Amino acid sequence: MMKNATISARWFPSCDISAKHEAIADRIFTDFDQQAEQLVGHDQSYLQLTPGAFSGRFLSGFFGKDVAIHMEYCNQALEQEVSGSPGNFSIGILLSNRRCFRVNGMEMTGDNVFILPPDGHLHVFSPVDGAIMAIIIRRELLLGHPGLASKIADWMDGLTNHVEMLHAPRLAQRLREDAVSALESASQARTEASRDLIGRALVASIVAKLTLEWSGPPTANEFTAAKSYERFQECRPLLISDWKRFSSTAAFTKSVRASRRSVENAFSENAQVGPLGYLRIFRLHQVRRQLVNPDCFHLSIGDIAAEHGFWDWSRFSNHYRRHFGELPSETRRELTM
Numbered sequence: 001m002m003k004n005a006t007i008s009a010r011w012f013p014s015c016d017i018s019a020k021h022e023a024i025a026d027r028i029f030t031d032f033d034q035q036a037e038q039l040v041g042h043d044q045s046y047l048q049l050t051p052g053a054f055s056g057r058f059l060s061g062f063f064g065k066d067v068a069i070h071m072e073y074c075n076q077a078l079e080q081e082v083s084g085s086p087g088n089f090s091i092g093i094l095l096s097n098r099r100c101f102r103v104n105g106m107e108m109t110g111d112n113v114f115i116l117p118p119d120g121h122l123h124v125f126s127p128v129d130g131a132i133m134a135i136i137i138r139r140e141l142l143l144g145h146p147g148l149a150s151k152i153a154d155w156m157d158g159l160t161n162h163v164e165m166l167h168a169p170r171l172a173q174r175l176r177e178d179a180v181s182a183l184e185s186a187s188q189a190r191t192e193a194s195r196d197l198i199g200r201a202l203v204a205s206i207v208a209k210l211t212l213e214w215s216g217p218p219t220a221n222e223f224t225a226a227k228s229y230e231r232f233q234e235c236r237p238l239l240i241s242d243w244k245r246f247s248s249t250a251a252f253t254k255s256v257r258a259s260r261r262s263v264e265n266a267f268s269e270n271a272q273v274g275p276l277g278y279l280r281i282f283r284l285h286q287v288r289r290q291l292v293n294p295d296c297f298h299l300s301i302g303d304i305a306a307e308h309g310f311w312d313w314s315r316f317s318n319h320y321r322r323h324f325g326e327l328p329s330e331t332r333r334e335l336t337m
Helices: 008-013 033-038 139-143 150-157 169-186 193-213 227-241 249-256 260-273 275-291 299-306 315-324 328-335
Strands: 023-031 043-048 056-063 067-074 080-084 088-094 101-103 106-108 112-114 119-124 128-138 165-169
Touching: 023 033, 023 043, 033 056, 033 067, 033 119, 043 249, 043 275, 043 328, 056 193, 067 165, 067 169, 080 328, 088 139, 088 169, 119 128, 119 260, 128 139, 128 169, 128 275, 139 150, 139 193, 139 275, 169 193, 227 260, 227 275, 249 275, 260 275, 275 299, 275 315, 275 328, 299 315, 299 328
Parallel strands: none
Antiparallel strands: 023 056, 043 080, 056 067, 067 128, 080 119, 088 112, 088 128, 101 106, 101 119, 112 165
16 A cells, blocks of 8 residues: 555455456556556546655456446545546545545535536546546436435435535544445455446445435535636636646736636635646646657657656756656656566
């Protein structure tokens, strides 16, 4: 296990249950892009926001074709962009009780559960040493379950591409406990039929808890995305796509016709860094991705850096090493071996 990953050690099943098991994948990662690829059925990308070498763990359990569990730990704060799986609901719970996440601009704690409908969109800020879990359930299996109250089924069926956040401490706790039990049971199951049965038992437990917690589906959502998130979503695409124009925060805020304070607050609340700091982090990631791209092996590191606005080699190397915990030459060598 990773250093300081006390929450991960509590909720993640021990590594021996997943060893050489065809239905459970459990890996440690030192590259965030490789870890981002592990969420099967979803498009996912990461931006590492805090400086230092990355270390993460991603565990997946598959229960037939209809149910899956994904658990993730990251030692660094991340911005995560996730597109929901077509045809599946994703139910998310934190495994980090002491650290808050932000999901589509809403603060999320260990007492919350989010529901992402098929093809929905997630923007997640995960803090340092954050751990999170998603349970993926085929839409027809969940909504057609005989134990799910019809009003709740209708409510879930009406969700479009936005995330619904619920304050449901008992449901969140039940999901954490049942997911670990399901993974432990799956580690002993040797046939797909038996794993499918475990998955359906997990769905039945979720459905029962949903129906017991609410006599009808929630009609009012106390969680609303802050205006700062809306501002962040407005500003970020322009900042990224037209970055060469902005040499200062003042130039950028003038371009988006917003006050400097509102823009800085938007980035601070949703990415924990100011707009120009965010832009530099984004450009460093673009450099990193080109360094390990086989189509770019003919380009020198200096050429790639200059393409993304880093013209001073010494300053670029210092920024890169401070943020990723290694020199750009080490990235190219280690990730391309």
